[in-house]
Amino acid sequence: MATLPLRTLFGTLLALCCMHAGYSLSPEEREAARSVMERTVPALKAVPGKLKLEAVKQENGCDVFETESSGGVLTVRGSSGTALCRGFYDFLKTNGLGMVAWDNKDIRWPARIPDTPRRRVASPFRHHYYFNAVTYGYTMPYWTWERWEREIDWMALHGIDMPLALAATEGIAVRVWKRLGLTQKEIDEFYTGPAHLPWQRMGNLVNHDGILNDNWHRDQIAMQHNILRRMKSLGMKPVCPAFSGFVPQGIRRLYPEAKLHRLGWGGWPQKNAAHFLSPEDPLFLHIGSLYMEEWQKEFGKNTYYLADSFNEMELPVNTDDPKTRDQMLSALGEQVYRSISSVNPDAVWVMQGWMFGYQRHIWNADSLKALLSKVPDDQMLLLDLAADYNKTFWHNGMNWDVFKGFFNKPWVYSVIPNMGGKCAMTGVIDFYANGHLEALESASKGKLAGMGMAPEGIENNDVLYELVTDAAWRDRRENVEQWLENYCRARYGACPDSLKTAWSLFRSTAYSNLKDHPRFNWQLKPGARSSSVDASEDFLRGLALFVNTEGLEHSPLFRQDAVEMAVHYLGIRMHEAIQAALEALDEQNPEHAEKCMARFREYALQADALLESHPTWRLSRWISFARAHGKTGEEKDAYEENARRLVTIWGPPVNDYAAKLWSGLIRDYYLPRWEHFFQNRLKDKAPDMEAWEEAWVHSHGVSPARRPGDIIRACRQYVREAKPLPLSLKGGGSGSAIGNWTPAEVSTEWKWVAWPVSPDDLKNLRGVRFTYTSGRHALEIEQVELVGDGRMIDGRRHAGLAGKPSRENCYQLSLPEGVHANNGLLIRAKVRTVGGNDSRGKIELLKKNG
Structure with a gap:
């Protein structure tokens, strides 16, 4: 009989002892x-x-x-x-x-x-959840195993035991489509490029920016094996994909009688709309079961499976008829659950609940109750993704109260500290520390089973993630001031008084409110004027104090954070320069406009140079991840272009969503895009920004970088020298202008002209005014519309004139309660000039409190 090695024998005895004692x-x-x-x-x-x-x-x-x-x-x-x-x-x-x-x-x-x-x-929670379905787009689409290994280590150290594991979703689905008899062309038309796959998985869009080939599927299947093996070795409970009901259009050829609904999302063209297979069709259960079979054949049995069918979309039924709506939702819930449990009776269906707060016009207590009605209580888990939005942004009540404790289904309290991987500082830090206590203490908490976070993108705002992951292991109130001091001591080795003061200022400014989409104006399509990043004097003072804190220069995390703080500071000065340059254009002062743009360029290149020393905020890193997955030069180029698109124009119609503060992106994209815009405007030409942006997406590589030798010294120097614009360059505008018109944009023929608006302006918006400034010809206005997420939110139609004199040149707008514009917001108007196109003016927001 062979003798077991001592280490193996000890491990076996320990395992037996632990099993006997009830240890896990x-x-x-x-x-x-x-x-x-x-x-x-x-x-x-x-x-x-x-x-x-x-x-x-x-x-x-x-x-x-x-x-x-x-x-x-x-x-x-x-x-x-x-x-x-x-x-x-x-x-x-x-x-x-x-x-x-x-x-x-x-x-x-x-x-x-x-x-x-x-x-x-x-811990007061059984589960500690992590990731959003779209983190697989905004951060992780092209990760290598080496990067995944570091992430799983990060999860384990932060106590995460229930991560979303969605790699290879498509590799398994393709096997199902081929078993059904779909052609390769029909399969290719169903998918998007890798960075856009999260929205394809949720049925938001199909057939956008690339196809997936066998090399990609093999790569992702191998990656998922590594991911699941490592997660499970640490006792984690990964959430894997299931069938949500979205099918290739080619299903019509194979099953002509199949009941399909064509769903739309955010104003995308019909060719990008997904087909949703009705849950009442027997084919739904058949395809769902095939998917589970193929998944388990490749990866083995799992417990938790994600299926999301209506993310940010309307229901494919008449929602004005509650009975019809609830019948459909009940059938959907039953069929999704059956498609999973028919193959794995122990499986638990997991569903994200973003729409429960975001689309209250669809999701109320009755509609959610219907969806859950035919699913066993212990075989479903709801992710209440956005408690922070409910509490600090929408102010629309907590979901566990509105939905009556989620009708006896286990659920996970969660927050979304980030949209799109945006880098700017935002969020109510006190809420992230203690907000979960409201859920734990609520009479409506029902079967509260976990706590988590579902950021759309990671590698930003580190303090929030440390705070939330700490909170998930605590059922008592945290002293936030003391926590921040301990955070600095752990992160940098000390917490000098200047750092305490800086964090006190951050806590009362940027980290005292949640901005849905914190972006500088220069990160939006040229012409945008407003910024949703905190630009208060107290915030600027906190940034300068942080950067100038001495004695911590040896800490790699202090150096990283100092870069971020300095770039925020420079970003605010860049915003001021752009604002002044646009006002100089309004006032037809090209000399001042060019001086402001020179200041913008100086600050932009300084910020870009600092970011070259940042471990993650670099375009070159993002592109290198993407190109690493290509097996040929053609594949590498396609993946790079897909990656470039996602972090810039995204669509269209989605634009400038991710808003990364990255080296390479500033010097190669944001800066030259604004310069292209200004040079054309100075020549009274209408710049074709869409053509410029598309050309950039299809380019390759990053321009040579400039990196300071002493990064802390450079941070301090740039912050010290980045003074506010002198009064001689500041415009005299009211700050309410969102855009202007020039002879380049208008003509004597009716045409639509559009101006980007910050979603942050929605809260106080009551209308717009067209103000003529110069020229020989007046502007006629026929119609004005506010467009968000590709759809008209509100519009007004009446004959107006902006000239000398003006008449009826104000257009009141009325916003429905709970309206959002996650994926883009603009004002557009149908206009023409009278007698010639020598006309100039500006469009100003009318605000409720103005």
Whole structure:
């Protein structure tokens, strides 16, 4: 009989003991957790006896960790691999020994760790959820396994045990389509380029910006094997894809009688609209079951499966008839569940709940109750994605109250700290610290089972993610001021008074309110004037204080954050320069306009140079991820173009959504785009911005970079020198102008002219005014419309004139309650000039409080 190695024998005995005692930690999880810790602190590998990992029981089905250190030995106990990692990270942060960020860290592990008493933490939640379906577009579409491995380590350290795992969704679906008999052409027309796949998966659009070939599918299937293997080794419960009802148009050829609904989203052309298979059609269950079979054949059995059918879309029934609507929703819920459970009876259907708050005109207590009515309570999990939006932005009541505790279905409290991977600082920091307590203490909490976060894009606003992941392991109120001080000590090694003051200022400015889409005006289509980034004097003062804090220059995380703070500061000065340049154009002062643009260019290139030292905020990094997946030069170019499109024009009709503060993107896209616009306007020409943008998307590579030698010194110098514009260059405008017209845009024939508007302006918008400024000819206005997400929100039609004199030149607009414009907002008007096109003027917003 062979003798087992001592390590294997010990592991087997430990596993048996843990099973007998009711512990959930397996030896595999323990060793996977140790590997995470050793990758985080490589010094641990050289002295294995200094780290002991032990099992501890869960409390009420929730994970627990304990830490204590004595004689230079750290003991971490946990009820799962993830709990062990969270305990280890908690020890690091609590004792000021370091912090781990995305693709960067600052670890200060001493030769001998301090002795600490036993610390025990039990989470109040069974699940700790992470990711949004669209994070797979705005951040992760082209990640390599090396980047995924670092992300899973980050998840484990932050206590995440329920991540969304959607790689290879299409590789499995293609097998189903081929089994059904669809042609390759029919399959290709169904899909988008890789960066746009999240919206294809949710049925928002099809057939956009590229196709997927066999190389892509093989790559993603191999990636998903690695992802799932690593996640499960740590005791995580990944959420994998299921069939949501969207099918290629070619299904009509194979099944002429199939009941299909063509759905639209955000004003996209009909060729991009998805086909939704009615849940009442038997084919729905057949395709859903085939998908599950193929998935399990490739990846094995899983427990949690995601299916989202109506993300930001209207229902394919008459919503004015509640009975018809509820019958359809009931059938849909039953069929989605059956398509999963018919193959895997233990499976749990997971559904994102973004639309529950975003589309209250569709989703009310009755419609959601109908959807859930035929699904067993313990085999569904609802993700209440946007508690922060309900509370601090929409102010429309918490979903667990509106939907009566989600009708006995388990659910996860979650927040969306970011839209599109935007880099600008925003969010109510006090809410992220303690908002979950309202759910825990609510009489309507029902089967509250977890807490999570669903950012549309990551690698930004690190403080919010540290705060939320800490909160998910706490059921008591946090002192935010003390937490911020501890955060700085863990992140940088100290918290000088200047840093405390800076964070106090951030907490009362940028981090005191949630901006849905924080973007500078120069990140929007040229002509845009308003910015949704905090530009207050207190915020500027906080940024300068942070950058000029001394004694922390050795910390890689301080250097990273100093770059971000300096770029925010320069971004505000860039916004001021653009605003003044546009007003100079209004006043027909080309000399001042060019001086303002020179100032904009100076600040833009400084910001870009600083960002070259940032670990993640670089266009070159994004493009290198995309090109790495191509097997041929043609594939590499196609992936790069798809990646470039997503972070810039996106569609159209979606435009400038992601708004990244990236090196390369500033110097190669934002800056030259505005310069192209201004040079044309100075010549009284109408710039063809769409052609310029498309040409950039189809270009390749990044221009040579400029990087300062001493990054902290450069940050301080640029902030010190970036003064407000002198009074001689500041325009005299009221700040309410959103655009203007010149002879280049108008003619004696009726035509539509459009001007971009910031979604932030929606709250106080009551109309627009056309103000003539100069020229020999007046402007006639026939119709004005406010367009959001590709659809008309409101419009007014009457004959108006902007000239000398003007008459009826104001157009009142009325906004429906709860209206949103996530994917773009503009004012457009049907206009013509009288007797010739020598006419100039500006369009001003009329505000409710103005």
